[in-house]
Amino acid sequence: MTREKLSPTKAALRAHVIKSLAHPSRIQMVDALSEGEMCVCDLTELVGADMSTVSKHLTVLKSAGLVSVEKRGLNQFYRLNCQCLADFFCCVDTINAQHTRALQDACCE
Amino acid sequence: MTREKLSPTKAALRAHVIKSLAHPSRIQMVDALSEGEMCVCDLTELVGADMSTVSKHLTVLKSAGLVSVEKRGLNQFYRLNCQCLADFFCCVDTINAQHTRALQDACCE
DNA sequence: GCAATAATTGGCTATATGGCAAAGTATGCA
DNA sequence: TGCATACTTTGCCATATAGCCAATTATTGC
Numbered sequence A, B: 001m002t003r004e005k006l007s008p009t010k011a012a013l014r015a016h017v018i019k020s021l022a023h024p025s026r027i028q029m030v031d032a033l034s035e036g037e038m039c040v041c042d043l044t045e046l047v048g049a050d051m052s053t054v055s056k057h058l059t060v061l062k063s064a065g066l067v068s069v070e071k072r073g074l075n076q077f078y079r080l081n082c083q084c085l086a087d088f089f090c091c092v093d094t095i096n097a098q099h100t101r102a103l104q105d106a107c108c109e
Numbered sequence C: 001g002c003a004a005t006a007a008t009t010g011g012c013t014a015t016a017t018g019g020c021a022a023a024g025t026a027t028g029c030a
Numbered sequence D: 001t002g003c004a005t006a007c008t009t010t011g012c013c014a015t016a017t018a019g020c021c022a023a024t025t026a027t028t029g030c
Helices: A008-020 A024-033 A040-047 A051-063 A085-100 B008-020 B024-033 B040-047 B051-063 B085-107
Strands: A067-072 A075-080 B067-072 B075-080
Touching (some): A008 A051, A008 B024, A008 B085, A024 A075, A024 A085, A040 A051, A051 A067, A051 A075, A085 B008, B008 B051, B024 B040, B024 B051, B024 B075, B024 B085, B040 B051, B051 B075
Antiparallel strands (some): B067 B075
């Protein structure tokens, strides 16, 4: 009855997506985008970094399939592709809360 | 009714946890640990790396609060602290499936 | 005490990542 | 046509990460 082990290939696919979220600025951006689409200049103001830096972050998110872009006029509007990220972050926050309190059991139930 | 923006501090806390999951080997380990506790030598065999490497990966997971350890005899038994990671990975897999399909659609037009 | 096993730690190197600045590209407007 | 705006890309540097090997620590059994 042992479940089959996760293949290295599938683990690498997951890692690609998770790595794309593994940066504070990208987390802030994804969080903001969950409210609706935004252009690069808005996101630049949000995270307070150089626009070139923000653009690179967005490239990372895009390559992982988390966001997509639409060009309208001079602006590139980015939007989230997936709604399940809210639960994703909920789980992460729970882990943090639990960890900071050094509790060991009963997460996310 | 605009929701408040996520603070850089909270984003950094989330990033710490997410970064700890942003590696294929660590994802494999977490996946295996969802079935129950394992010692380092078992996990070493699972991912096929040097034991010192695996030990370092486990340190990363531990520092993020994802796993905890118990020593019994010669072995250190690691176990998952959180069950919500299954949903977490489910979301990631969904993103991958969507993204893969989107890429296929794009190239087959 | 000594050897064997399990795991962690330190040292080192290769590679990846993140940042800004500067140059390049595309669109809109006068 | 020419300039401003909004991005992206490139270049370069600093730092972080992952990997293995070797050395060290801890526990068990002889």
